[in-house]
Amino acid sequence: MLEASVTGLVRTLLIIIGVFVLLRFLGQLINAKRNMEEERKLNAQQRKFNQEKERKRKNLGKTSVLKKGQGSDNIEDVDYEEM
Numbered sequence: 001m002l003e004a005s006v007t008g009l010v011r012t013l014l015i016i017i018g019v020f021v022l023l024r025f026l027g028q029l030i031n032a033k034r035n036m037e038e039e040r041k042l043n044a045q046q047r048k049f050n051q052e053k054e055r056k057r058k059n060l061g062k063t064s065v066l067k068k069g070q071g072s073d074n075i076e077d078v079d080y081e082e083m
Helices: 002-058
Strands: none
Touching: none
Protein backbone atom coordinates (compact mmCIF):
# COMPACT_ATOMS: atom_id res chain seq x y z
CA MET A 1 0.00 0.00 0.00
CA LEU A 2 2.86 2.36 0.76
CA GLU A 3 4.42 1.83 -2.68
CA ALA A 4 1.17 2.67 -4.45
CA SER A 5 0.83 5.97 -2.59
CA VAL A 6 4.45 6.98 -3.30
CA THR A 7 3.98 6.18 -6.98
CA GLY A 8 0.70 8.10 -7.04
CA LEU A 9 2.34 11.05 -5.28
CA VAL A 10 5.20 11.18 -7.81
CA ARG A 11 2.74 10.85 -10.67
CA THR A 12 0.56 13.65 -9.26
CA LEU A 13 3.57 15.93 -8.79
CA LEU A 14 4.70 15.28 -12.37
CA ILE A 15 1.21 16.10 -13.67
CA ILE A 16 1.12 19.35 -11.66
CA ILE A 17 4.58 20.36 -12.91
CA GLY A 18 3.55 19.51 -16.48
CA VAL A 19 0.43 21.68 -16.20
CA PHE A 20 2.49 24.61 -14.87
CA VAL A 21 5.02 24.26 -17.71
CA LEU A 22 2.20 24.09 -20.27
CA LEU A 23 0.47 27.17 -18.82
CA ARG A 24 3.75 29.09 -18.80
CA PHE A 25 4.41 28.17 -22.44
CA LEU A 26 0.90 29.22 -23.48
CA GLY A 27 1.31 32.51 -21.59
CA GLN A 28 4.54 33.29 -23.43
CA LEU A 29 2.93 32.36 -26.75
CA ILE A 30 -0.05 34.65 -26.17
CA ASN A 31 2.24 37.47 -25.00
CA ALA A 32 4.37 37.14 -28.14
CA LYS A 33 1.26 37.20 -30.34
CA ARG A 34 0.00 40.35 -28.60
CA ASN A 35 3.39 42.05 -29.01
CA MET A 36 3.50 41.21 -32.71
CA GLU A 37 0.00 42.64 -33.24
CA GLU A 38 0.95 45.80 -31.34
CA GLU A 39 4.10 46.17 -33.46
CA ARG A 40 2.06 45.70 -36.64
CA LYS A 41 -0.36 48.45 -35.57
CA LEU A 42 2.51 50.77 -34.67
CA ASN A 43 4.15 50.21 -38.07
CA ALA A 44 0.88 50.93 -39.87
CA GLN A 45 0.41 54.12 -37.85
CA GLN A 46 3.99 55.21 -38.59
CA ARG A 47 3.50 54.51 -42.32
CA LYS A 48 0.31 56.61 -42.39
CA PHE A 49 2.07 59.42 -40.54
CA ASN A 50 4.96 59.41 -43.03
CA GLN A 51 2.58 59.40 -46.01
CA GLU A 52 0.63 62.34 -44.58
CA LYS A 53 3.87 64.19 -43.81
CA GLU A 54 5.10 63.65 -47.38
CA ARG A 55 1.76 64.80 -48.80
CA LYS A 56 1.85 67.96 -46.65
CA ARG A 57 5.45 68.68 -47.65
CA LYS A 58 4.60 68.21 -51.33
CA ASN A 59 1.56 70.53 -51.20
CA LEU A 60 3.13 73.19 -48.96
CA GLY A 61 2.03 76.64 -50.10
CA LYS A 62 -0.32 75.37 -52.78
CA THR A 63 -3.98 76.33 -52.86
CA SER A 64 -6.62 73.87 -53.98
CA VAL A 65 -10.29 74.54 -54.61
CA LEU A 66 -12.61 71.79 -53.46
CA LYS A 67 -15.74 71.03 -55.42
CA LYS A 68 -19.00 69.92 -53.87
CA GLY A 69 -18.97 66.23 -53.22
CA GLN A 70 -15.24 65.87 -52.63
CA GLY A 71 -14.15 64.33 -49.36
CA SER A 72 -13.54 66.57 -46.41
CA ASP A 73 -10.22 64.97 -45.46
CA ASN A 74 -8.24 67.65 -47.35
CA ILE A 75 -9.94 70.63 -45.70
CA GLU A 76 -7.80 72.75 -43.42
CA ASP A 77 -9.45 75.56 -41.47
CA VAL A 78 -7.51 78.76 -40.85
CA ASP A 79 -8.38 81.70 -38.66
CA TYR A 80 -9.64 84.87 -40.32
CA GLU A 81 -7.57 87.94 -39.52
CA GLU A 82 -8.81 91.38 -40.27
CA MET A 83 -6.24 93.83 -41.66
